[in-house]
Amino acid sequence: MxxxxxxxxxxxxxxxxxxxxxxxxxxxxxxxxxxxxxxxxxxxxxxxxxxxRTKEELFFALFDLHARRVVDRLTAAVDEIHDSEDPLRALVARISALDEAERRWYLLSTEFTLHAIRHPDTARTLAEHDRRLRTEIARLLAVLFDRLGRRPTVDLDSLARLVTALHEGSLAQSLVEPDRLPPDELPGTYLPLMVKAASRARRTHHTDP
CATH class of the missing domain: 1.10.10.60 (Homeodomain-like)
Structure with missing residues (x-):
């Protein structure tokens, strides 16, 4: 036992x-x-x-925990898009929800990123953790395109980087100006444009009876 x-x-x-x-x-x-x-x-x-062993190791444990929550939240949001009249707006609203835990994570992850930039070995470890999360985001983007009836025309790993940058950048501005910029405003405005620009509608083949 x-x-x-x-x-x-x-x-x-x-x-x-x-x-x-x-x-x-x-x-x-x-x-x-x-x-x-x-x-x-x-x-x-x-x-x-x-x-x-170290505070860095503790941070990466927090990173992996946060990454699992991000993937779970994105998976649930993608699964629910068929139930909405405006699927992308509904998805953005769900993934942009800002609570105290998300605020704390942003403060920590931003500071740790600066720490990693100054320390190449740490940066390599952070990049590997980022890569694993990005792989999951790219996979979910493929599912999203499929459910929207569209085919991606860009590299999904690169698109995952761009979507992450949009999310993190808009979140930073919202935390600085919470009364002027809701956390879902920029993603809600520009994510649909990104999705359209990075894909094309799937062709449907009709056959005569």
Whole structure:
């Protein structure tokens, strides 16, 4: 039978991840200490080091958790587009929802990206995590085009980069000017144009009876 520590590990990591996201968002990646994260999680330093070696490793665990949530949210949004009169607008509204967890993640991920730019080894690791998430986004874009009855005319990996840039850039501006720019305004305006420009309607073949 599994020993106690093994059975408790998922609970321990969940507490560390929750505490880390809050602490990183409040104090910054560099300003947050392992001691503060452990204190907020109600755990010891030993519990931290039995799961993660460094703050960077903890960040990448948070990245993977966030990526799974992004993919789940996108999958649900794509699955529901047939139920809407304006599928792309409905999709944008769902994926642009801004809550406190999303705000915290944006603060952390933006700061960590700058950290990675300054450290090539970290940048390579971040690029690999980005690539895995982008692969899933490109796959879902292919599904989206299919359900809209369109065929992509551009490289989907490149399009996934552009869609991500639109999302992250518009989110930054919305966080700076929340009263002037709702988080779904720019994606809602320009994503449909991007989809149209990056694809063409599928031809349907009719046969005489």
């Amino acid at each position: 599994p020993k106690g520590p093994t059975k408790r590990r998922p609970q321990t990591t969940a507490r560390l991840l929750d505490a880390a996201l809050e602490t990183f968002a409040d104090r910054g990646f560099h300003g947050a200490s392992i001691e503060e994260i452990c204190e907020r999680a109600g755990l010891t330093r030993g519990a931290f080091y039995s799961n993660y």
